Amino acid sequence: xxxDFLPFSKPSISEAxxxxxxxxxxxxxITTGPNCSAFEEDFQNYCRAAGAVALSSATAGMHxxxxxxxxxxxxxxxxxxxxxxxxVNLITLAGATPVFADIDKDTLMVSxxxxxxxxxxxxxxxxxxxxxxxxxxxxxxxELASENGIPLLEDAAHAAGTEYRGKKIGASxxxxxxxxxxxxxxxxxxxxxxxxxxxxxxxxxxxxxHGLGVDAFDRNVQGRAPQAEVLxxxxxxxxxxxxxxxxxxQLARLDSFIERRTLLAxxxxxxLAEIDEIAPxxxxxxxxxxxxxxxxxxxxxxxxxxxxQDFMEALKKRNIGTGLHFKAVHEQKFYRETLKLKPGFLxxxxxxxxxxxxxxxxxxxxxxxxxxxxxxxxxxxx
Numbered sequence: 001x002x003x004d005f006l007p008f009s010k011p012s013i014s015e016a017x018x019x020x021x022x023x024x025x026x027x028x029x030i031t032t033g034p035n036c037s038a039f040e041e042d043f044q045n046y047c048r049a050a051g052a053v054a055l056s057s058a059t060a061g062m063h064x065x066x067x068x069x070x071x072x073x074x075x076x077x078x079x080x081x082x083x084x085x086x087x088v089n090l091i092t093l094a095g096a097t098p099v100f101a102d103i104d105k106d107t108l109m110v111s112x113x114x115x116x117x118x119x120x121x122x123x124x125x126x127x128x129x130x131x132x133x134x135x136x137x138x139x140x141x142x143e144l145a146s147e148n149g150i151p152l153l154e155d156a157a158h159a160a161g162t163e164y165r166g167k168k169i170g171a172s173x174x175x176x177x178x179x180x181x182x183x184x185x186x187x188x189x190x191x192x193x194x195x196x197x198x199x200x201x202x203x204x205x206x207x208x209x210h211g212l213g214v215d216a217f218d219r220n221v222q223g224r225a226p227q228a229e230v231l232x233x234x235x236x237x238x239x240x241x242x243x244x245x246x247x248x249x250q251l252a253r254l255d256s257f258i259e260r261r262t263l264l265a266x267x268x269x270x271x272l273a274e275i276d277e278i279a280p281x282x283x284x285x286x287x288x289x290x291x292x293x294x295x296x297x298x299x300x301x302x303x304x305x306x307x308x309q310d311f312m313e314a315l316k317k318r319n320i321g322t323g324l325h326f327k328a329v330h331e332q333k334f335y336r337e338t339l340k341l342k343p344g345f346l347x348x349x350x351x352x353x354x355x356x357x358x359x360x361x362x363x364x365x366x367x368x369x370x371x372x373x374x375x376x377x378x379x380x381x382x
Contacts, residue, residue: 042248123150278298
């Protein structure tokens with residue numbers, strides 16, 4: 001058994017990145033400033049996107065997007081239930097109704113086939129989720145959305161560096177990224193909104209800083225323009241330069257992070273082929289670059305979530321950390337009591353919600369760490 005604890009995730013922060021943050025702290029300009037502007041440009045160029053807005057979190061981006069799209073009472077928003085609760089919380093707080101699309105049982109992602117039957121005259125937005133670093137099958141979803149005149153907003157919180165059919169996620173359409181500490185790259189906390197709609201980008205940029213007609217950091221005056229006017233009520237979701245400079249350093253290393261994650265994931269897949277009780281996710285068959293944000297498995301023989309919890313606790317006793325991504329939103333207490341969806345309504349979602357488990361995966365791991373995880377799993381399942 002391991003003598004030290006192996007967490008399921010750990011950010012990889014270099015000494016150069018630490019020094020860059022210290023330099024910002026000494027600069028006298030620590031809030032939104034030149035590094036935030038440069039981070040937007042860097043990420044936009046990396047994804048080959050039309051425009052980018054840096055934000056304090058991906059949740060902030062989702063809030064602003066719902067506001068920009070005019071989502072409110074009487075509207076329906078289609079999204080999966082197997083996702084982080086923030087999206088559904090924000091839909092609910094806007095007064096709209098979340099409509100849950102089921103997922104593919106082995107990729108955990110929605111498709112045009114699962115979304116299409118849910119469309120109605122009240123559908124005002126579709127929010128599919130790129131999951132665990134894999135890419136959605138976007139083309140059919142985009143075609144479905146376009147044919148029905150409904151915006152498509154990609155939840156790309158798991159997809160920094162992911163590619164779909166030769167293009168980075170975010171290169172076209174609208175997408176929101178997360179830089180939380182467990183993600184492929186981090187700002188500590190932060191997010192990025194990418195879009196090819198200039199008007200939408202302008203509104204997101206305005207809403208993220210009080211509704212002012214200029215950004216918190218105006219590139220032309222190297223500060224805040226004193227004549228800035230409030231054009232509409234807005235929020236305060238701007239990213240600081242402290243966070244942005246860390247993000248710039250992380251972005252420069254993102255491809256190397258993904259290469260390392262891929263090596264570790266492939267080792268996992270090779271070793272897990274020997275364990276019948278464990279089912280890894282199935283990488284999509286269409287052309288893509290998997291960023292391996294998470295390494296998720298399912299306990300095929302678990303009868304319920306309690307057995308999965310016992311499995312995770314047994315690994316913890318062997319110094320192996322795990323995560324849960326995610327418990328289905330409609331099974332959370334508030335939504336269970338308010339939406340009252342009958343069990344079996346989302347069969348693939350519910351089967352996975354009771355059985356998924358995220359194993360350790362981060363760039364500073366060694367192949368021997370993967371061996372330790374697999375050996376611990378074998379001990380637990382004996």
